[in-house]
Amino acid sequence: MGTLLLLIALTFEIAFAIYCMVTKQNHKKIKNWMRIAVFCAFIILTLSSVIVWSLRWVLPAILLLILAVTGTVSLIRNKTNTKQYKTSKLVWKSIIMLLAFVFALVPAIVFPQHPSPKVTGEYEVSTATYTYVDKNRKEEFTDNGDNRFVNVEFWYPKNADEKYPLLVFSHGAYGIKASNTSTYTELASHGYIVVSIDHPYHSFYTRSEDGTNVLINTDYNREVDNLNKEGIYTRAEEYGLIQKWMKLRTDDMNFVIDTILQKAKSDKTSVYQHINTEKIGVFGHSMGGASSVWLGRERDDIDAVVNIDAPFFSDLVYKKEIGDYAARDEAFKTPLLNIYSDDVWGQLDSNSTYVANKLNNKNFKDAYTVHFQGAKHLSLTDLPLFSPILANYIQGGSADIDPYYCVETENSLILKFFDDKLKGIGHFTPKKTY
Template sequence: MGYLLLLIVLILEIGFAIYCMVTKQKHKKIKDWMRISVFIAFVILTLSSVIVWSFRWVIPAILLFISAVKGTVSLLRNKTNNKKYKTSSIVWKSIMTIFVFIFAFGPAIVFPQHKSPKVNGKYEVATATYTYIDKNRTEEFTDKEDHRSVNVEFWYPNKENETYPLLVFSHGAIGIKSSNTSTYTELASHGYVVVSIDHPYHSFYTVSEDGTRALINTDYNREVSNANKEGIYSKEETYELIQKWMKLRTEDMNFVIDTILTKVKTDKNPIYQHIDTEKIGVFGHSMGGAASVWLGRERNDIDAVVNIDAPFFSELVYNKLVDEFVARDEYFNTPLLNIYSDDVWGQLDSNSTYVANKPNNEQFKNAYNVHFKGAKHLSLTDLPLFSPILANILQGGKADIDKYYCIETANELILNFFDDKLKGIGHFTPEETY
């Protein structure tokens, strides 16, 4: 919709400029009526829900409103324009107008209006956000001696007097807690309480209950970027970085789970009273998936794990004698579903940080491995829907798979897996390739 509206505005502007140059007149009244008409059309499209109002339309709306007011005032004044016609003036004004409108429609183009993935459950979904303060940890990313704070958002069935399994999500290396909103919504609509964590200074940005904002830490961002390049870090240095990243991630996740378990006993907030603490699952994308597998090995109260496109960092051992990563030799007992894109699937037979993910790893012989052919790393999040341009830039190109098919099918697989392992509903038998 952003592209279409911008195109219409540009066609009108360029067409009018050409008309003025051909007739060698300014046609000011026609310009004024064009301004008013475009704004009225924008209002009608908004009121009729063709344009779904959101942040992306604020700047275009303001610009079109100012333009319409200017045109209205000009028509009411009906002042004769005695200025001599100049082609250069027409061309210059048209160029400036085009640049202004391109800027104004930028948010609507970068973050296009899109339909939401299907939600198939019977429950109405409610949300709530909180900030948990960990008084046992000091924030390592600031100079202040503040306690570590973790921001969380809940998606849960808006129905009283029932309890549901708890699912805890961790975002990717530079993600945000809303990265897989369609997944949380689908799960909650089927009777799960989903809590997604923002890991401050690991997330791209996060906002606490008191309004405090935290952007991604520049040193951490540089570490992640360099770790994905050849020759920057040795394998030993990479291993040390992984341990540091996972320590923060797993401590955050453990803290959130333990806080929720305590609040179920002590807090009368209906959200906590909806939770069945005997049924807990964890899942995450990329680095968050790695942290989820880690918790699946560490905690006895985790009943199921979904790993979305991540290496098994918890299973990775650095062998200094041969300077290689090797897989941990210990059986993984927690039910596990691995969902992979092409970006990761092609690395599973390598001796990189994915060495423990190899499908023939006997320590994970009961894990489910699913491959989305044609998908890229971010295809397994909502970002290609929310901002195709950003997704393509971050993942190095456009995915071949249909973005709605990919995320909706992945959501269905995750739901069916948790239904089987946490609720005992159905029998989870996925295909290997989708």
């Protein structure tokens, strides 16, 4: 919609400028009426929900309102246009107006309005956000002595009348807790309570209950960026960074789970009172998926794990004698579903950080593994729907898979897996390739 409106605006401004140059007149009265009409059309499209109002439309609305008001004032004053026509002045005014429309419509182009993926469950979904403060940990990214805090958001069945399994999600390296909102909504609509975690200073940004905003830490950002480049770190240095990141992530996840389990015993808030504390699943994308697999090994109360496009950092061993990675030799006993894009699928046979993910690893012989052919790393999040331009920029190109097919199929697989493992519904038998 943003791109279409920009094309219409550019076409109108260019066509009108050419008309003025051909007739050698300013046609100010016609321009005023047309700008009033355009603003009215914008209002009608918004009221009829063709344009779904959101922050992306604030700048275009302000620009069109200003043009409509100035046009109306000019018509009311009804002054005779005595200004002499000048082509150079007309061209400059047109260029400025074109730039103004481009600037105003950038948010709508970068973050286009889009239909939400299908929600197939019977429950209406509610959300709630909280900030948990860990009194047992100090924040390592600051020197002010504050305790570590974690922001979480719940998606859960509205008007709940029973207890539901708890599912805990962890985002990727630069992600945010809303990265897979369509997945949480689908799961909650089928009777799950989903909580997604913002890992402060690992997430792109996070906002606390008191309004505090925290952006990604620059040192962490640089470390992740350098890890994806050849020759920056030795294997030993890479391994050290991975262990540091995983400790922070798994400490956050353990703290959130323990906090929720405690609140389920004492807090009268509806979302906590409807959690079945005997049924817990964890899942995550990229680094969050690695953290989820780690918790699947670490905690006895985790009943199912979904790993979305992540290495098994929990099963990665650095062997000094060979100066390279090897896979841990211990069976993984928690039910596990791996979902891979092309970006990761092509690395599963290498001796990289994915060495433990090899399909012939006998310690994961009972795990389910599916491959989304044509998908890229971010195809397994909602970002390609929310901002195709941003997703393509971050992952270095567009994916060869329909984003709605990819996300909706992924959501369906995750739902069926958790239904089987946590609720005993159905028999999970996925295809190998989608």
